[in-house]
Amino acid sequence: MDLTSDDAKAAARSLRADLAEQGIAISHGAALELVAHQLGLRDWNTASAVLGRRDDDTAGLGAPVPILRLHRFADVRPFYVDYLGFAVEWEHRFEPGMPLYARLARGATRLDLSEHHGDGTPGSAVWIPVADVGALHRELRRKDHPSVRPGIDRDAPGGPTLAVIDPSGNMLRFCEAE
Template sequence: MTTDAAKAAARRLRADLAEQSITISHSAALELVAHQLGLCDWNTASAQLGRRQDDAVGVGAPVPVLRVQRFEDVRSFYIDFLDFAVEWEHRFQPGMPLYVRIPRGDARLDLSEHHGDGTPGAVVWIPVADATRLHAELNRKYYPSMRPGLDDDAPGGPTIEVIDPSGNTLRFCEA
């Protein structure tokens, strides 16, 4: 929720109460909305919620491009082991480098065989809701030379780090 949404909720609350002949100030309504959100007061809510700024051009979430030498060498790692899916593949013509989009949940990665698309050895930080559950999921599967650990003391929160066959590091972190 944003501060704009919380302010709108306070306006609706005041209007609903006014229909029942109950009058409260806007600041009192803001305090009530903050309490409904589990926060101690409006100042705390305002600081924690932040203000959404409309972006007229519609900037979206970034999609990291990871360089891979051969997609066939990393296919089982991303598809079978990490449970990503192939959304689409592109080649300019047969025999040319492959470019692939793979999603899982809200995460999107592009894997490219093109020489100009990044350098093997990149690091991508991917948020997860439950690192312990992902850790258990990965450890139930077999992937050669891969038994990732769970670092409960990582700076960003519990983290699972895996390295793909092209040397790219994925850090799944429960923030």
């Protein structure tokens, strides 16, 4: 089960109650901040933007998984795996020599990459929320990709954004929601 902001709020209530039993009083806001830090996030605002939410959708809709069209998976694999740090969850071909369809994952983000004609449009863009765009930027700068030198657009709609273009021309916009 993925952690939701409701789960994090419940954890903050439990933390506050446990501390109160030990004679330590903190505000609910302070408890939320502590839970966010325990989750490895900068603050509660970041946590509430990044964490999923539970709603009353009886159909149980999940997070969408974008399909990015590419020409050859072998050409983009080093970009996604070695540079961006995604892991290949699975790969599928109907038979040898047929186009590849693969799912990649990093954290809560899932991307499907497809060599199939008609799956997605080359040059698509995907907006991906991140807890700390500066940390991602530093990570990517250390890897020194030969053809990618991303910067952070601090005035981008939605918050500071780091944009990279994959070898097939698809744009990934990593945004730290404000």
